[in-house]
Amino acid sequence: MSQHNVDASWPLYEVFVRSSRGLSHVHAGSLHAPDATMALRNARDLYTRRNEGTSVWVVPSDAISSSDPDSKGGFFESSQGKAFRHATYYTKSEGVKHL
Amino acid sequence: MSTTSIHSDAPVADLDEQRAGQERFDQIIAEDSRIEPSDWMPEGYRKTLVRQMSQHAHSEIIGMQPEANWITRAPSLKRKMILMAKVQDEAGHGLYLYSATETLGVPREELVRQLLDGEAKYSSIFNYPAMTWADVGAIGWLVDGAAIQNQVPLCRASFAPYGRAMVRICKEESFHQRQGWEILYELSHGTPEQKAMAQDAVNRFYGPALQMFGPPDDDSPNSQQSMAWNIKRFSNDELRQRFVDMIVPQAEALGLTLPDPDLKWNEERGHYDFGELDWDEFMSVIKGKGPCNVQRMQHRRAAHENGAWVREAAAAYAEKQARRQQDAADTHLIGA
Ligand SMILES: [Fe+2]
Ligand SMILES: [Fe+2]
Numbered sequence: 302m303s304q305h306n307v308d309a310s311w312p313l314y315e316v317f318v319r320s321s322r323g324l325s326h327v328h329a330g331s332l333h334a335p336d337a338t339m340a341l342r343n344a345r346d347l348y349t350r351r352n353e354g355t356s357v358w359v360v361p362s363d364a365i366s367s368s369d370p371d372s373k374g375g376f377f378e379s380s381q382g383k384a385f386r387h388a389t390y391y392t393k394s395e396g397v398k399h400l
Numbered sequence: 401m402s403t404t405s406i407h408s409d410a411p412v413a414d415l416d417e418q419r420a421g422q423e424r425f426d427q428i429i430a431e432d433s434r435i436e437p438s439d440w441m442p443e444g445y446r447k448t449l450v451r452q453m454s455q456h457a458h459s460e461i462i463g464m465q466p467e468a469n470w471i472t473r474a475p476s477l478k479r480k481m482i483l484m485a486k487v488q489d490e491a492g493h494g495l496y497l498y499s500a501t502e503t504l505g506v507p508r509e510e511l512v513r514q515l516l517d518g519e520a521k522y523s524s525i526f527n528y529p530a531m532t533w534a535d536v537g538a539i540g541w542l543v544d545g546a547a548i549q550n551q552v553p554l555c556r557a558s559f560a561p562y563g564r565a566m567v568r569i570c571k572e573e574s575f576h577q578r579q580g581w582e583i584l585y586e587l588s589h590g591t592p593e594q595k596a597m598a599q600d601a602v603n604r605f606y607g608p609a610l611q612m613f614g615p616p617d618d619d620s621p622n623s624q625q626s627m628a629w630n631i632k633r634f635s636n637d638e639l640r641q642r643f644v645d646m647i648v649p650q651a652e653a654l655g656l657t658l659p660d661p662d663l664k665w666n667e668e669r670g671h672y673d674f675g676e677l678d679w680d681e682f683m684s685v686i687k688g689k690g691p692c693n694v695q696r697m698q699h700r701r702a703a704h705e706n707g708a709w710v711r712e713a714a715a716a717y718a719e720k721q722a723r724r725q726q727d728a729a730d731t732h733l734i735g736a
Pocket of ligand 2: 490544547573576
């Protein structure tokens with residue numbers, strides 16, 4: 302057993318940073334904090350020491366649901382074989398301007 | 401359909417699933433693509449990563465000590481602020497890497513426990529003392545310099561969270577190396593005593609810095625597997641050679657020499673030859689007999705224990721706030 306009294310973990314938060322106005326928040330990493338307020342402060346110190354952010358979100362990690370990586374094929378199938386959803390599918394208009 | 405956590409799941413027991421997982425894993429590695437925590441991975445791969453990434457994290461945390469020791473004695477306010485920023489970065493590096501390691505299913509408190517109980521290793525370079533202000537320069541230039549050489553290829557490590565952490569870290573490291581080089585530059589262009597102090601620091605850190613790449617390839621049994629898994633991209637000796645080739649002209653620009661009589665340009669190889677390193681010393685420092693091993697661990701444990709009341713207070717406050725919120729919600733319900 303441990304010789305050292307290491308306290309039970311604080312909850313894990315995922316950190317999302319908006320790098321500048323007009324852009325989306327992007328996942329930056331995660332951290333532990335006792336509550337959301339502290340998580341925000343820690344996120345500022347940990348992920349924005351060089352002006353990397355204008356806004357930070359923190360989300361409890363266990364509040365995030367994810368698609369199953371193993372069912373990748375099945376889950377994303379419906380968008381495959383539907384090239385007609387892309388503009389490049391339509392070629393007759395080649396040479397016609399502004400189309 | 402099922403939803404899953406974004407972090408690593410328990411290993412799959414079913415044999416068919418295992419076989420399918422291995423196939424998928426091999427394919428991803430063959431394509432030089434990336435493994436995410438929720439992907440199936442071989443137990444050996446997971447274990448290797450947990451060991452390497454947590455050792456890396458511990459090194460960042462312990463690595464704060466030799467330099468932090470000089471914060472109160474930095475020669476100017478500017479240098480003090482730079483040094484504080486650098487040491488704070490190292491704390492950040494440790495935290496990025498702990499988070500990345502946790503995605504493999506090992507809780508943070510377990511990683512901290514392994515360090516405090518002395519079960520986990522950290523880079524042996526941090527068991528050398530920083531005795532003079534010039535040592536702070538030599539650490540930035542040579543130790544962070546060697547770390548960069550190691551870390552840049554790790555940005556492409558097959559385990560995605562490790563690679564992502566390394567990208568962030570590498571962006572910050574170049575400032576560390578440059579500020580160290582500049583400290584040495586100012587000293588080597590100062591008084592004769594200052595120049596001698598700079599030379600002495602370089603003399604002491606050169607060998608240990610070269611050893612940061614690990615033992616020679618012949619004595620590094622795990623390297624091959626790590627390279628097959630695309631965790632490691634270059635061998636220890638390749639990285640060491642690159643580092644030597646890089647620092648020779650940098651030392652010349654400082655007007656300082658490197659303490660190796662065998663160091664000379666080899667026209668045929670297109671690289672610098674350099675002398676044999678003291679691997680007995682390396683092994684003895686790893687085994688705990690370096691000049692500062694005991695001190696580093698004592699300091700880390702004391703810092704952890706002395707910080708306990710802060711962690712307890714924060715937890716108690718969070719609990720109180722949560723309870724108040726709950727009470728308020730209950731009152732509201734009753735009122736309605
Ligand atoms: Fe670092
Ligand atoms: Fe650094």
